[in-house]
Amino acid sequence: xxxxxxxxxxxxxxxxxxxxxxxxxxxxxxxxxxxxxxxxxxxxxxxxxxxxxxxxxxxxxxxxxxxxxxxxxxxxxxxxxxxxxxxxxxxxxxxxxxxxxxxxxxxxxxxxxxxxxxxxxxxxxxxxxxxxxxxxxxxxxxxxxxxxxxxxxxxxxxxxxxxxxxxxxxxxxxxxxxxxxxxxxxxxxxxxxxxxxxxxxxxxxxxxxxxx
Amino acid sequence: xxxxxxxxxxxxxxxxxxxxxxxxxxxxxxxxxxxxxxxxxxxxxxxxxxxxxxxxxxxxxxxxxxxxxxxxxxxxxxxxxxxxxxxxxxxxxxxxxxxxxxxxxxxxxxxxxxxxxxxxxxxxx
Numbered sequence: 001x002x003x004x005x006x007x008x009x010x011x012x013x014x015x016x017x018x019x020x021x022x023x024x025x026x027x028x029x030x031x032x033x034x035x036x037x038x039x040x041x042x043x044x045x046x047x048x049x050x051x052x053x054x055x056x057x058x059x060x061x062x063x064x065x066x067x068x069x070x071x072x073x074x075x076x077x078x079x080x081x082x083x084x085x086x087x088x089x090x091x092x093x094x095x096x097x098x099x100x101x102x103x104x105x106x107x108x109x110x111x112x113x114x115x116x117x118x119x120x121x122x123x124x125x126x127x128x129x130x131x132x133x134x135x136x137x138x139x140x141x142x143x144x145x146x147x148x149x150x151x152x153x154x155x156x157x158x159x160x161x162x163x164x165x166x167x168x169x170x171x172x173x174x175x176x177x178x179x180x181x182x183x184x185x186x187x188x189x190x191x192x193x194x195x196x197x198x199x200x201x202x203x204x205x206x207x208x209x210x211x212x
Numbered sequence: 213x214x215x216x217x218x219x220x221x222x223x224x225x226x227x228x229x230x231x232x233x234x235x236x237x238x239x240x241x242x243x244x245x246x247x248x249x250x251x252x253x254x255x256x257x258x259x260x261x262x263x264x265x266x267x268x269x270x271x272x273x274x275x276x277x278x279x280x281x282x283x284x285x286x287x288x289x290x291x292x293x294x295x296x297x298x299x300x301x302x303x304x305x306x307x308x309x310x311x312x313x314x315x316x317x318x319x320x321x322x323x324x325x326x327x328x329x330x331x332x333x334x335x336x337x
Binding site: 010013014016017020021022023024025027028031036037038040041042137180208211212 | 222223224225226228229232233268269270294295296297298299300301316317
């Protein structure tokens with residue numbers, strides 16, 4: 001299948017290692033803010049046709065009844081969409097964890113506002129550090145849209161079927177995580193399209209060349 | 213003296229990157245393992261002088277592999293090479309008996325100064 005040949009096996013392995021390093025950086029940044037340890041997993045890269053994305057996405061998050069999503073678009077030569085998906089109740093759990101460290105918002109703020117702001121803040125750290133490190137390792141600089149948050153939505157409604165160009169091919173970089181304290185887990189998906197592929201292939205070649 | 217080096221990482225690219233940072237003119241013998249379990253088995257067979265160990269791996273994590281190796285050989289020299297640079301991760305591996313922690317992506321100078329430190333330690337033993 002043509003879409004499977006967009007990146008070679010070696011390029012996928014390099015990208016996987018770069019994702020591993022990048023999410024490690026974002027976990028460390030978050031652990032500086034919340035006194036917890038983010039348990040990391042081996043990242044996974046999947047290349048697929050865009051129309052298959054919603055089903056793939058739903059398949060990964062279906063274990064959660066409801067999900068919260070922080071989304072940020074990023075663009076540079078590496079461009080795409082970052083979706084940070086949290087398990088049910090993660091927002092409230094994160095508020096509790098953050099309140100040990102610092103005040104988030106005002107005590108008079110309703111819980112849903114606090115929840116939204118907390119998810120946005122945590123999402124901003126995880127996405128920004130991960131995408132930023134990934135871009136840095138590939139000698140790129142990216143800018144971001146402000147984060148958008150969807151709080152406690154049924155997983156099957158969370159991703160619109162027609163949100164991406166159906167003629168495109170998607171490169172999905174996925175890592176899952178959980179916290180060693182508090183009932184928080186989730187996935188980070190970075191979705192980039194074939195617009196970034198020729199640049200990415202060259203950037204991956206230059207990255208690994210340092211180690212030849 | 214360092215002769216045998218074992219590299220434990222599930223990523224073939226990460227193993228290649230690490231190997232490329234090691235000096236080629238020292239006559240080291242390299243051995244590789246793709247997860248913690250294989251790393252532990254190879255450690256028992258080979259008794260390497262230095263083991264480079266990733267943490268986030270399938271089958272058996274680096275944490276479990278360090279624990280198993282140290283239980284088998286309390287003098288094992290295990291250098292953790294990881295993207296997980298959270299303070300709690302570093303503290304935990306040092307408590308388990310790791311020799312030191314190096315952060316990914318690796319730099320040649322970090323690896324080479326780590327090996328010099330190991331040589332120094334081994335000479336004193």
